[in-house]
Amino acid sequence: MNLLKQNKPENITPAEIPERTRELVDKLELTRSLTRDEWTELIRERSPALAEYLFEKARKIRIRHYGHAVYIRGLIEITSYCRNDCLYCGIRRSNANAQRYRLTKEDIMSCCEHGYQLGFRTFVLQGGEDSWYTDERMADIVSSIHTSWPDCAITLSLGERSRESYQLLFEAGADRYLLRHETFDSRHYSSLHPPELTARHRQKCLWDLKEIGYQVGTGFMVGSPFQTPENLADDMLFLKELDPQMVGIGPFIPHHDTPFADQPAGTMELTLFMLGLIRLLLPKVLLPSTTALGTISPEGREKGILAGANVVMPNLSPPAVREKYLLYDNKICTGDEAAESLKNLDSRMRSIGYHIKVDRGDSLNF
Secondary structure, eight states, X not given: OXXXXXXXXXXXXXXXXXXXXXXXXXXXXXXXXXXXHHHHHHHHTOOHHHHHHHHHHHHHHHHHXXXXXXXXXXXXXXXXXXXXOOTTOTTOTTOTTSOOOBOOHHHHHHHHHHHHHHTOOEEXXXXXXXXXXXXXXXXXXXXXXXXXXXXXXXXXXXXXXXHHHHHHHHHHTOOEEEOOOBOSOHHHHHHHSOTTOOHXXXXXXXXXXXXXXXXXXXXXXXXXXXXXXXXXHHHXXXXXXXXXXXXXXXXOOOOTTSTTTTSOOOOHHHHXXXXXXXXXXXXXXXXXXXXXXXXXXXXXXXXXXXXXXXXXOOBOSOXXXXXXXXXXXXXXXXXXXXXXXXXXXXXXXXXXXXXXXXXXXXXXXX
């Protein structure tokens, strides 16, 4: 694998890049801001040569702030039950074929113990919106993790909850919360979700989290059904306004038991381009090279890092349940995706000039 050489822009001549789009990338790098029309034009008129021009800038910015470190977060998928019925999701409520499970407090603590021994200092508890995890039950879990491993950060990704719930979990010891807004545009949002879910409420949750004091992560799907360049432009404008500490994006991948089973998947090409744009927009943001990116291409994770990403989240969930948390088809959950394979993952990162760093990362603010 010689991805680093492949991603070097020396073979690109200025003549290959239209002046207008090159100027937009330069403006973004300089001002960290574009208008909606400029975002739309840049995304619509992208080209392979422009992408390499962008990636070179993105790499320089991430190296300026983070060096060649790739930060590791331990992912624990605590439940595959979900009260929602989102049209794209494999664990949607109405999918009778989904394999359901939920981890007990003891299961979760065991995952954290295992992760701590491996060197992890950030645990990410993710799951569907499962009412079994009441505020009190979840607060007890968070408090126990915080007490047992006070030098570790606790990140939650449990969907939409009340402001009071977020406040309680914050007071119990949660530091960070991930809630992808999925798409900013309300009409597009309604085409992907059941009527009871709205873009406005999703965004309110993010503002609530920020006001409470969480370090906040958000993000969106790339190439989701009915998505337009204008939708992506709106997503970028929202990122600018929210100014999150982390942004997680990944390609839409269909699941065979959902209404979108026959929809085309998002592309690695557009996902990588958006990663590069986000790095220029938010230079210090924590930007994962996601599982979905690794799912659509064997080299997806590495290419994500070379496009400006600087985080990966290996799986700490019990091996027996990893294949049950199937949000989309062919999701990777073993091999180098597993937390136990950190040595292999580090080897892959070193092959492109980077290395993994397993710590809490307080200085990174996420």
